Amino acid sequence: MTVRVRYAPSPTGPLHIGSARTVLYNWLFARQHGGKMILRSEDTDRERSDVKWEQEICQSLRWLGLDWDEGVDAGGDCGPYRQTQRLELYRDYIQRLEQQGRTYYCFCTPEDLEARRQQSRYEHGGYDGACRQLSAQEVARRLEQGESAAVRFRVPRDTKVEFNDLVRGDIAVETAEISDFVILKKDGIPTYNFAVVVDDVTMGISHVIRANEHLINTPRQILLYQALGEQPPAFAHISLILDKSGRKMSKRMGDTAVDAYAQKGYLPEAIVNYIALLGWSPEDEQEIFSLEELVAEFDMGRVSRSPAIFDVKKLDWMNNQYIMQTDTGRLADMAMEVLAGQGVEVARGREWLRQVIEVVRDELANLAQLAEFLPEFTEEEVEISPQAMESLTWEHSGLVLDQFISRLKQLDSLTSDSVGEMLKQLNKDIKKQTGSGGKTVFMPVRAALSGQTSGQELYLLVPLLGRELALKRIDFCRRAATDSGVNNE
């Protein structure tokens, strides 16, 4: 059997992180079986659908590195791939069911239904079957009078629907639990449950891999497959991704859209890697996976049945892992965009930013955090910590800084090597002159250069500052120390 899977979003918002994982699992499954991936737009909700979202979803998918063989933006033999463009097809299928007496017209208004439901809410949900027994004459008469009607599917009574879910095992539901549901809305648009079935049948879908919230829809859909005389596909329902509070991920608790993570400077491969591990685990203990490795290792049988909580801390760690091993040129390109998106201007340009990244990358959870690091390399007037201030008053600090300044001025070019050499020599010489070195040398230099007692390696910091800024900093910090009433001469 050729594997054909699909991702079928409704274009009503950006790509959700949970959906991204669903697509990933579909994609991995297709790729490892030499199958096809299909992207279909379920845009039958005319109120909320918008092509703008369809485009954004496509863009996020591409950004993640997930492609598709057929569908929206790709074409294929089973098109069109937007449900609103397949209305005639649905009509044919509705007719097939009609001819077999499996449907009936329903004239109940939404208000009627709502009112009746209010009363019986906790006894039996769903439709009460009011129009099930309407005579053919009455139906014809009301239709003729121009009364509009929805079409409902006649659910068989007293039987049960059983199927085997690839991740959940055997599932059985009594049809008594399923009321006659609408398959064609009054406006002539099919409902989700009907359209998916027709689409999955006509597109030859072999495996339906989707979120767990659809598990309960599956029996209805299987009933439809049976009524149409079609073989249902295999189903795999994967658990939801929850937020920190254990609820379905909501914007209130953090970012839910893939795009939000892109804008914060998370790398697509980190996102993919992280969500792959949210609900699936490999046989061994590997944590870092490329897309190719995932194709090889992924196993639907090892997908977890329980919901997973999205942990940004681990994502941060994962992203950092990728930041540390990614080419800084690429990071710089991404960072320029990310920072621009945050309204942060990089006055000294991309190449300079690249060097900054080289120096601070091991502390970065995402590229947007670069914004917090930049002042350390650009500001003239820095914040001076009490500890830094104190180190400027040490016995030999004045001497150390004087010598550092004159040597800095003499250096031909500022590279990590030349500055490193210079510092080493300075340390040696000071030790010879005063008897103390190490911390008594490096700490005042650091304090005068940055106002802090911790930070980047000095030989990396200085070249990034440049001679001019470095000298200004030292001047500024010494002045501040003097002004604070302490004599550091």
Next chain:
RNA sequence: GGCCCCUUGGUCAAGUGGUUAAGACACCGGCCUUUCAAGCCGGUAACAGGGGUUCGAGUCCCCUAGGGGUCACCA
């Protein structure tokens, strides 16, 4: 409320009747280091509860509790 699904440390999770119950993130400590990170080493911490079945249960069965989903002319 009915139905369906789920329940191993704070989080992700391994585990398919016999293990000292892995590993990762986070946290704590140590080493390294002119600082901070990174890195390396180590530590704290879990089978929701109760009944069975069994020589033996995180693993199988039942009940309870908790969480989630669903009960739309939304998808």
